[in-house]
Amino acid sequence: MDPRSTAQDVHRCDLCETAIVHSYCDFCHVNLCKPCIGEHISDGYDKHKIVPFQERRSTLIYQKCEMHPQKNCKFQCKDCNNIVICSSCALSKQHKGHYFVELVEVYKTKKEDIEKDTKELENHISPTYEKIALEVEHQLANLDGGYEKLRTTISKHGEKWHKEIDIVINNVKTELNEIKVKHREILQKHLDEVKQIQSFIKQTLLALKELEQSTEVSSTIEYSSKIREFSKLPPKVMVTMPTFISKSIEPRKLYNLFGQLTSLSTATEEKVLSLSQPKSSVRKLFDEPELVATIKTGYYELCKVICLNEERIWVSGSNSDIKCFNLEGSLLQTIKTKSGEDPFDIALDSDENILYIDRKTLTVNKVKNGLTEEVIRLRGCNPVNLCVTSTEDILVFMYSVSKLRCQRRIVRYSGYREKQTIQFDSEGKLLYPGTSSTKCIENRNHDICVADCGAGAVVAVNQNGKFRWRYTGHSSVTRSRPFRPFGITTDSQSHVLTTDRDNHRIHILDQNGQFLHYIDTCNLNFPNGVCVDNNDNLFVCEEATCNLKKIRYLK
Template sequence: MDPHSSAQDVHRCDLCETAIVHSYCDFCHVNLCKPCIGDHISDGYDKHKIVQFQERRSTLIYPKCETHSQKNCKFQCKDCKNIFVCSSCMASEQHGRHKFVEVTEVFKTKKDNIIKDKQEFENHISPTYEEISRDFENQLANLDGGYEKLTTTMSKQGEQWHREIDAIINKMKTEISQIKVKHRDILQKHLNEIKQIQSLIKEALQTIRKIEKSTEVSSTIEYSSKIREFSKFPPKVQVSLPTFIPKPIDREKLYSLFGQITPLSTATEENVLSLHQPKTSVRELLDKPELFATIQTGYKELQSVTCLNEDRIWTCGETNDIKCFNMKGSLVRTFKIKSEELPNDVAVDSDGDLLYCDWTDRTVRIVKNGQIEELITLPEEWTPNSLCVTSTGDLLVTMFCDDETQSKVVRYSGSTEKQTIQFDDEGKPLYSGNDEIKYITENRNHDICVADYKAGAVVVVNQDGKLRWRYTGHPSVTKNEPFKPSGITADSQSRILTADNNHCIHILDQNGQFLRYIDNCDLKDPYGLCVDNNDNLFVCEFYKGNVKKIKYLK
């Protein structure tokens, strides 16, 4: 049996490779049995450090002095840039009155630093790089699916255009058929008149031929010519066929009308791994946010807003109408939900389809091509509260039970439940149990953020549902009312924005640290929030029924 691969895995001598190890050379880092010790130190005992095997690597190996070859350097001269010195060097004129430090102290300090570095690598740096690597791997794995979804959306737009073009062609064909009927009627009318005259001419000609052959005096004398009557020919009627004048195809205009492909966008953020410093933002906060637009929605109580695209927003309030506005404040479209009650919340998925909560029948519904489809039906004791579409296309739904003792967040993939987030590691509820709306958003780092109005807190968990932090407001002499978050969203910089009934917006970093208020722009009773792809902020003013568009980043 090979002694180096035996099941007992005992340590063997590095010289003879058979005997069990007894000692260790702390200078050469060699395992030794008793008989082999003599052979190993035969070239000079002082060159080696023989210790018990259990005490291996415990002896410090000092550097040899370059000036006094027989001595080891056990000190460092602080005045000579920490060079190594021996006891003879310390007594020499070269180092007179210099300050020295024992190598053992420096060694211990360095060892402690090395152990800390090792822990930093093992606990923070290496896992973070693994996480970054997995993120890129996931992005690459989802790349084909994302682009396939993009081309599918484009194909759907093409199919819709084909349907519209076919409808236009069919309409024009119907118009042509109607013109053809009129054309036929005109020609038939004139043909009938000519046929009638031809019949009269035929009768006159027959009479003439009869008289021509007759010798009867009276009929010949009584004959009256009708040449003048029939010589007045009817006007020539020419009915022209209609023409189709095709308009020239402007490919550039057609391309822009069909849709728009947004350019590839790469957002870069500094990853600070071990120093635990805040991340440097790509876009900094404005010193004073700017009000860009105020959109009057007509709701007496406006509670939700979500961006459809760069130029459209969906809103919902105290009626069963969901309204779409453009940035000029014009009403583009109104959609009436099936129930007579107001929807709890609205959202838009990656295909641009509208989603809304209907608390009357405990459903989440989706509007596709103007048709309402039931996406999710909750169990009888649960009512949907608020919606968020994640970066991966999942749907997060906040909900509460009928007895108002429990609330939770459920993640859905399509109509399939994937995850439930309700309790922390100690089994305590994460969210207050009541029917107050709990707005929800997903941050860029995949954290799930909930504005819990009743609890007066923003509750943030990671994508696995583990509690990361709670934010319960920021002390300010100008904010008199308790912090009550009534809306929440996150921007491209992983900042979290939450509405407060103190007529302001709190801006937090991804770790829950307060950064700034937005308390200008004449905000009154801010409620639901959202940001568009350019990080413009849209704020619902609950009682005024206005949506305000605010720029807060440079």
């Protein structure tokens, strides 16, 4: 046997196919021995990249700059919609004062995302779909047996009847066969849908594995995760077998008296996979946060802000308008509340549909494709604010007033149905005793954090509603007025940021409620609502000036 054909053989040159490999062309992806290197690069092609074999596939391939073709694009401009630029572009007037990141860092982050998504698909999502497919296949395999049992029941009942009712029996059996066909069609359709998604997952895995091996920067940084799409499992189809309801034998009206089959009962159960929490790269706080932009909103009183990115920033305030701005301050869209009242709070779901609290109707409404629909109605309770969690649940902070006291609590809604209530600690004491404005958020570690302005505290519970910590301000910096947190938000590092409105600053806490830093620069003037976008840019509502400020506080 030729030793070169064995699995234990060393790597050989791709050109001569005999000599032991020494080098590697990182552009052409070819194994080369020493003598063959000259032959490989003899074509004069200037993109050959010869590296030691042990360092193969380590050279990043950058795209050429359109403005400076002799240079590679190795930076990304965060202030220009993340366009890629070269070093000469970075020094030009067009990008003066802009914030840049090296493409190699974006590349590394995307590689980590690709590796994580591959593992998530291989270890979690794909096996789950396999289990679903096996379950439906099992139902199909047992379909004949279940219907045969029904057929036997019908036959035994028919034996008690006279021969003249045989035609009625056959009619009922025909009806059963038609239901069986429909049942099979429902299950087969469901199985086909599941297997189609499985096919998409396999295609995605193949594409991801190619990306894992690829050194192409442009294709890698353009990668967009499909984990959330695949994590929304197909509705579970639950088809209930018909039952045969027999009736006593009478000579008349045989068909009606013989018995009847119930209709197929089909139900679906929505399920979403619980994903592993992605690990964000560690980012440090700036000693001096930077004011990046100021937007004039035109409100008499500015209260709330929410956004996923800096391209569309939604705000609300002292009238019925919910406005959408871009970072240049241009008004892109205006939504009016259905009742004409100003909204108590606003939020965005994963599809970037606006949700708002209507104080007049005591409802939570959604605006989708320009149409407003009621999703939650609270009878006897007053909603104060809301947020959408990572699992698309809706948290509503609300209160109800009785003769004895004001009951304040958080209610979790799943599929717009009440799922959980958070109100008391383990000793039966109220978690939120304040009597004025309150705001709640879900932190990245799934804690529910509340800025209780009336109580002068930020309170955190875990996702099961168990008390974790309470923050009542920090004594290291002298403040002229009591700590009264109004707005609250969180970032990719699980920091909790809350506005100390009356002292014109923002407190930054870690996920355990420990004080880290103040933002008391940027000329904050009664900061109220806050939010952080997907790039960890901080947006702050100024109640006094009605300006919206963008602040960069993470390196």
